Amino acid sequence: MAAATLLPKPSRPNPDFATARFEDAVPVRPFRWSWGGRHFPGWYWAATTGQHVGFESWLERDRLVLMDFDPAVVGMASQPFWLHWHDGSRERRHAPDFFMRRVDGSAVVVDVRADDWIAPRDAEAFELTRRACAEVGWGFERVGAPQAVLLANVRWLSRHRHPCCRREPVAARLMEVFSQPGPLMAGAAAAGDRLATLPVLFHLLWEHELSAEQMDVELLGPRTVVRRAGGGAG
Secondary structure, X not given: OOOEEEEOOOXXXXXXXXXXXXXXXXXXXXXXXXXXXXXXXEEEEEOOOOEEEEEXXXXXXXXXXXXXXXXXXXXXXXXXXXXXXXXXXXXXXXXXXXXXXXXXXXXXXXXXXXXXXXXXXHHHHHHHHHHHXXXXXXXXXXXXXXXXXXXXXXXHHHOOOOHHHOOHHHHHXXXXXXXXXXXXXXXXXXXXXXXXXXXXXHHHXXXXXXXXXXOOOOOOOOOOEEEEOOOOOO
């Protein structure tokens, strides 16, 4: 999809953009790499879409991992459009960090900035973005640093996000073992050789076919209680 401008100056947001597939948009500006720079740009391969999505900082990368892990998210793109406005003295523009499509068809625009790194100009840009998104029926989120333990767990699981980690006979045994909640490592051993079962177990956790208790407060470990998603007691 070609780059686009959400708010053609000086008019209100174009209503046609409400139905545009910005999750397929290409970035409206390039990602720049500079030796010794403060930013850490790169490309993240998203299991949700099977495509690479750009990021410009580790904080943005972390948010991409969490979006990729979210089963309610079905599409995402970075720097999907320009938002133009006049601040009273000159023309300004802002490219939000991400566009996110949810499984129910709704859309959310996401800007990533740590709470203690929001300058007045940034706050103005985020507020204008929120208002423009509301005009076309989209949500808007300005997010900062994610919860540390949850992020650590999801980043670990993301190492096993690729479909090549799935082996159906092993997956079937794991789903049977964890039809009753039990400790992660004991269940992996019950399903076979742990060298073979653990990567598949982590992939099933990534895919939400299995679920782990308290992922937002405890790091995954041998005694983490695992169960089939949507089933089991406890």
